[in-house]
Amino acid sequence: MNRASLAPYNPEPVQRLLRQAAERWPGETAIVDGERRFTFAELDAYAGRFASALVAMGLGKGDIVGILSPNCAEFEIAFFGILRAGATVTTVNSGYREREIAYQLEASGAQALIVHHTLAAAADLALSGSEQVRHRIL
Numbered sequence: 001m002n003r004a005s006l007a008p009y010n011p012e013p014v015q016r017l018l019r020q021a022a023e024r025w026p027g028e029t030a031i032v033d034g035e036r037r038f039t040f041a042e043l044d045a046y047a048g049r050f051a052s053a054l055v056a057m058g059l060g061k062g063d064i065v066g067i068l069s070p071n072c073a074e075f076e077i078a079f080f081g082i083l084r085a086g087a088t089v090t091t092v093n094s095g096y097r098e099r100e101i102a103y104q105l106e107a108s109g110a111q112a113l114i115v116h117h118t119l120a121a122a123a124d125l126a127l128s129g130s131e132q133v134r135h136r137i138l
Helices: 014-024 040-056 073-085 098-108 117-127
Strands: 029-033 036-039 064-068 088-092 112-115 135-137
Touching: 014 040, 014 073, 029 040, 029 073, 036 040, 036 073, 040 073, 064 073, 064 098, 064 117, 073 088, 088 098, 098 117, 112 117
Parallel strands: 064 088, 064 112, 112 135
Antiparallel strands: 029 036
């Protein structure tokens, strides 16, 4: 069945939309995380640096990178950075227990996991014995 969507669809990749927003509204607030605020230009720059670090680690197109993080600025930086590096994101529910984290990473084929410091212990237990996840980034 071929039905038109009721919602308008923007075919631009999400990471390109961030770059466009940074060019159009560089000084406007993109993220508010408690007392911290990040402009579109700052978010774009941090995502670019994070992407470069991932590429330097050998991660990019064809790789799957998990994010285990609560909703915070670091999640957004990691999300856009992974996409900019050319990799695919799998977001891991921060409420998951170790077994559920391990299952998602295994099932998705993730080669790396970005971990928020508050979830490091759960990530360590989930990754114990995993040969698939080559990189754990805290």
